[in-house]
Amino acid sequence: MLTINNLQAKIGEKEILKGINLEIKAGEVHAIMGPNGSGKSTLASVLAGREDYEVTGGSVDFEGKDLLDLAPEERAAEGIFLAFQYPVEIPGVSTTNFLKTAVNEIRKYRGEEPMDAVQFLKMFKQKMAYVNIDQSLLNRALNEGFSGGEKKRNEIFQMAVLEPKLAILDETDSGLDIDALRIVAEGVNKLKSSENATIVVTHYQRLLDYIVPDYVHVLYKGRIVKSGTKELALELEERGYDWIKAEVDAQENSIA
Amino acid sequence: MTTDKQDLKAQLIADFQLAEGKLNGAAKSAIHVTRQKALQTFNQLGFPTTKHEEWKYSNVRGLVNQTYEFQADSSLTAEDLAQLSIPNLEGNILYFINGVYNEALSSIVSPASELVLLPLAEAIKQYPAVVEKHFNQYTDQHENAFTALNTAFSFDGVFIYVPAKKVVEKPIILRFITDARQANVAAQPRNLIVVEKRAEVQIAEAYRSIGEHSTFTNAVTEIYVAEEANVDYYKVQNESDQAYHIGSTAVYQEGRSVFTANTVTANGGFVRNNLQIKIDGEFAEANMFGLYIPNAKQHIDNHTAVDHAKPNANSNELYKGILKDKSTGVFNGKIFVRQDAQKTNAFQSCKNVLVSDEASMNTKPQLEIWADDVKCSHGTTTGQLNHDALFYMQARGISKDAAKALLMLAFAQEVIDKMRIPSIKEYLEGLIIEKIYQA
Numbered sequence: 001m002l003t004i005n006n007l008q009a010k011i012g013e014k015e016i017l018k019g020i021n022l023e024i025k026a027g028e029v030h031a032i033m034g035p036n037g038s039g040k041s042t043l044a045s046v047l048a049g050r051e052d053y054e055v056t057g058g059s060v061d062f063e064g065k066d067l068l069d070l071a072p073e074e075r076a077a078e079g080i081f082l083a084f085q086y087p088v089e090i091p092g093v094s095t096t097n098f099l100k101t102a103v104n105e106i107r108k109y110r111g112e113e114p115m116d117a118v119q120f121l122k123m124f125k126q127k128m129a130y131v132n133i134d135q136s137l138l139n140r141a142l143n144e145g146f147s148g149g150e151k152k153r154n155e156i157f158q159m160a161v162l163e164p165k166l167a168i169l170d171e172t173d174s175g176l177d178i179d180a181l182r183i184v185a186e187g188v189n190k191l192k193s194s195e196n197a198t199i200v201v202t203h204y205q206r207l208l209d210y211i212v213p214d215y216v217h218v219l220y221k222g223r224i225v226k227s228g229t230k231e232l233a234l235e236l237e238e239r240g241y242d243w244i245k246a247e248v249d250a251q252e253n254s255i256a
Numbered sequence: 257m258t259t260d261k262q263d264l265k266a267q268l269i270a271d272f273q274l275a276e277g278k279l280n281g282a283a284k285s286a287i288h289v290t291r292q293k294a295l296q297t298f299n300q301l302g303f304p305t306t307k308h309e310e311w312k313y314s315n316v317r318g319l320v321n322q323t324y325e326f327q328a329d330s331s332l333t334a335e336d337l338a339q340l341s342i343p344n345l346e347g348n349i350l351y352f353i354n355g356v357y358n359e360a361l362s363s364i365v366s367p368a369s370e371l372v373l374l375p376l377a378e379a380i381k382q383y384p385a386v387v388e389k390h391f392n393q394y395t396d397q398h399e400n401a402f403t404a405l406n407t408a409f410s411f412d413g414v415f416i417y418v419p420a421k422k423v424v425e426k427p428i429i430l431r432f433i434t435d436a437r438q439a440n441v442a443a444q445p446r447n448l449i450v451v452e453k454r455a456e457v458q459i460a461e462a463y464r465s466i467g468e469h470s471t472f473t474n475a476v477t478e479i480y481v482a483e484e485a486n487v488d489y490y491k492v493q494n495e496s497d498q499a500y501h502i503g504s505t506a507v508y509q510e511g512r513s514v515f516t517a518n519t520v521t522a523n524g525g526f527v528r529n530n531l532q533i534k535i536d537g538e539f540a541e542a543n544m545f546g547l548y549i550p551n552a553k554q555h556i557d558n559h560t561a562v563d564h565a566k567p568n569a570n571s572n573e574l575y576k577g578i579l580k581d582k583s584t585g586v587f588n589g590k591i592f593v594r595q596d597a598q599k600t601n602a603f604q605s606c607k608n609v610l611v612s613d614e615a616s617m618n619t620k621p622q623l624e625i626w627a628d629d630v631k632c633s634h635g636t637t638t639g640q641l642n643h644d645a646l647f648y649m650q651a652r653g654i655s656k657d658a659a660k661a662l663l664m665l666a667f668a669q670e671v672i673d674k675m676r677i678p679s680i681k682e683y684l685e686g687l688i689i690e691k692i693y694q695a
C-alpha cells in the first residue's frame with residue numbers, strides 16, 4: 001500500500017528526515033516509536049503533505065501513485081488520514097459542518113454524488129458510537145476550548161467518518177487518561193480491516209497494549225534505526241531509548 | 257487638478273441657486289436658512305484632501321474630478337426591478353431612485369397610528385415642529401464638508417416618526433438605487449428619524465447602484481432615540497466599483513435607550529461611512545457592528561465616534577473586515593468619555609483578515625477619557641488566515657480555496673449573526689458568500 005524509499009526532508013536549513021525506508025501492506029499496523037525530537041511528527045506531516053517541509057530526496061508510493069506529487073487535500077481524497085498530535089482550533093466552524101464539507105469535497109474528487117443532510121445525520125450517528133462522542137461536542141467550533149481528550153477523540157471520530165485507507169495517528173495517546181485511551185484504541189480497532197493500514201506514532205508503549213502492532217520501528221535522528229515486532233516495544237518500555245541512542249551514536253562515531 | 261476640483265464645487269453652487277429659484281415663498285423658511293448656511297460652510301471648507309486628518313487614508317480626488325447629474329431621470333423597467341429585488345423582503349419598503357422618492361414603487365404597510373413615513377419635503381409641511389426640533393441638530397456639519405453639502409441640498413429623503421410607546425412590528429426598508437447606465441449620477445438623500453419614548457423600530461438603508469458610469473451618493477441620516485426607545489438600524493451597501501459613497505449617520509440617545517447599528521459593505525468602489533453617536537442619558541446602550549469585504553481596488557473606510565456624555569452607559573463596538581486583492585480599508589474608532597460619564601463601559605474591537613499580500617488596512621482607535629471610574633477596552637488586529645488551520649482542513653480533503661472560504665465565512669459570521677431582520681440577514685449572507693467565493 002505504502003512504500004517509502006530513502007525519504008529525506010528539511011525545514012529551513014535543518015535536515016530532519018535523513019533517509020527513511022518503510023513498507024506497509026494492507027491489513028498491517030505499524031508502530032513508530034522514538035525519543036522526542038527524532039522526527040516522528042515530521043514524517044507524519046510530510047506524508048500528509050505539509051508544505052513547510054521541503055522534501056529533498058527519496059520517494060513515496062501510495063497505491064501506485066506518487067504521493068509527493070499530490071496536494072494535501074488530494075492525499076486525503078486518496079485515503080490518507082493524519083490524526084494530529086496537536087489538533088488545530090478552527091473558530092466558527094463546527095465539527096459537523098467541517099466534516100460535511102470534507103466528505104463532499106472528497107466525494108467530488110472521487111466523482112461521487114454529494115451526500116445530503118439526512119444521509120449525514122444517519123452516518124454521523126453511527127460513527128459517534130465508535131468513540132462514544134457527544135453530539136454537543138460536534139456542534140461546537142472545532143477543537144476550540146476542547147480538552148486534550150476531547151480533541152483526540154474528535155480526531156478519531158473524523159477518522160471514522162472519512163474511512164481512510166491509511167491512518168497515521170500521531171501521539172494520539174498523549175494527554176489521555178486510561179479510560180479515554182481505551183475508548184480511543186477501541187475506536188481505532190473497530191475501524192481496522194484487511195483493506196486498510198495504520199501507523200501508530202507514539203513514544204510510550206502503553207497504547208500498544210490496546211492497538212497491537214504487527215511491526216515496531218524506532219526512529220532516531222531522522223532514520224529508522226531498528227525494526228522488530230511488538231516485543232521490541234516491550235523491550236523499549238523496560239530499557240528506555242538510551243541503549244539504542246548509544247548504539248547509533250557509537251556507530252556514527254566509528255564512521256567518523 | 258485644482259481647476260477640476262473647482263468644477264464640481266462650482267457646479268454644486270450653481271445647482272443650489274437653481275434649486276433655490278424654484279422654491280418661491282419657501283425660500284424664506286427656517287429650513288431653507290439652514291440650507292443657505294450649510295452651503296456657505298461647504299463653500300468655506302471645500303472638499304477635503306488627504307492633508308485633512310480625518311481624510312488621511314481616503315482620497316476623494318477621484319470623486320471630485322468628475323461631474324454628475326443630480327436627480328437624474330431613470331427609466332427602471334419591471335425587469336430591472338426584478339433583478340434588483342431582495343428576496344422575501346417584508347415590511348414598509350420605500351424606493352428612492354437617483355435620490356428621488358418613488359411613491360409608485362413604494363409600499364407602506366404599518367398603520368399610520370404606529371408609524372409616520374413621509375418624504376422629507378412633505379414632512380416639513382406636515383410636521384414642522386418635529387422637523388424643526390430635530391433637523392440638523394446631531395450632525396458634524398461644521399467640520400464635514402460632505403455633511404454641509406448634503407444639508408444644503410436637503411430636499412429629498414425620508415422622515416420617519418414613531419410616536420411614544422409604539423412598537424413598529426414591520427421593519428422599514430429604504431432602498432436607495434442609483435441608475436448610472438446613461439451618465440454619471442449623484443444622489444444626496446437626507447433622512448430624519450425620530451423615535452419617541454419607549455417606541456421600537458427596525459430600519460434598514462440599502463444602497464445599490466447599476467450601470468457602468470460613476471455614482472456619487474452623499475447620504476446623511478439623523479436619528480433621535482428618546483428615553484427607553486429601541487432602534488435597530490442597518491446600513492447595507494452593495495454598489496458598483498464606480499460608486500463613490502459618503503454616508504453619515506448621526507445618532508442622539510436619551511437615557512435607557514438602546515441603539516444598534518449594523519453597517520455591512522459588500523461592494524462599493526470608494527466608501528466612507530461616518531457613524532456618530534452621542535449618549536446623552538444614563539443607562540443607555542449603543543452597539544456598533546460592522547462588516548466589510550472589499551475586493552479588486554475597492555476602498556472602504558469606517559469612521560465611528562461614540563460620545564459618552566452621561567454616567568452608567570455602555571457602548572459596544574465590533575467591526576470586522578476581510579480584504580481581498582488590492583483593496584484597502586480604514587477603521588477609525590473614537591471613544592470620548594466626558595468627565596460626567598462615570599461608570600461608563602466602552603468596548604471596541606476591530607479585526608481584519610488580509611487575504612492577499614496586496615491588500616492593506618489602516619486602523620486607528622482614538623480614546624479620550626476624562627472620567628476616572630470607567631471600563632474601556634479596545635483592540636485592533638490585522639492578520640492573515642491561520643496557516644495551521646488551512647493545512648488541518650486540507651489534510652481532511654478540503655481544497656485550499658474552500659478552506660479559505662470556510663474560514664472567511666466563519667470570521668464574518670459573528671457579525672452576520674447580529675442581524676435581526678431575517679430578509680436583510682439572508683440577503684447579506686448571500687452577498688457575503690458570493691463575495692467570499694469570488695476568485
Ligand SMILES: Nc1ncnc2c1ncn2[C@@H]1O[C@H](COP(=O)(O)OP(=O)(O)O)[C@@H](O)[C@H]1O
Nearest residue numbers: 011014016034035036037038039040041042043
Ligand atoms: N517548524 C519547525 N521549525 C524548526 N524545527 C522544527 C520544526 N518542526 C520540527 N522541528 C525540529 O525537527 C525535529 C523533529 O521534530 P518532530 O518531528 O516534531 O519530532 P517528534 O515528533 O519525533 O518529537 C526536532 O528537532 C524539532 O525541533
Ligand SMILES: [Mg+2]
Nearest residue numbers: 040041085171
Ligand atoms: Mg511529535
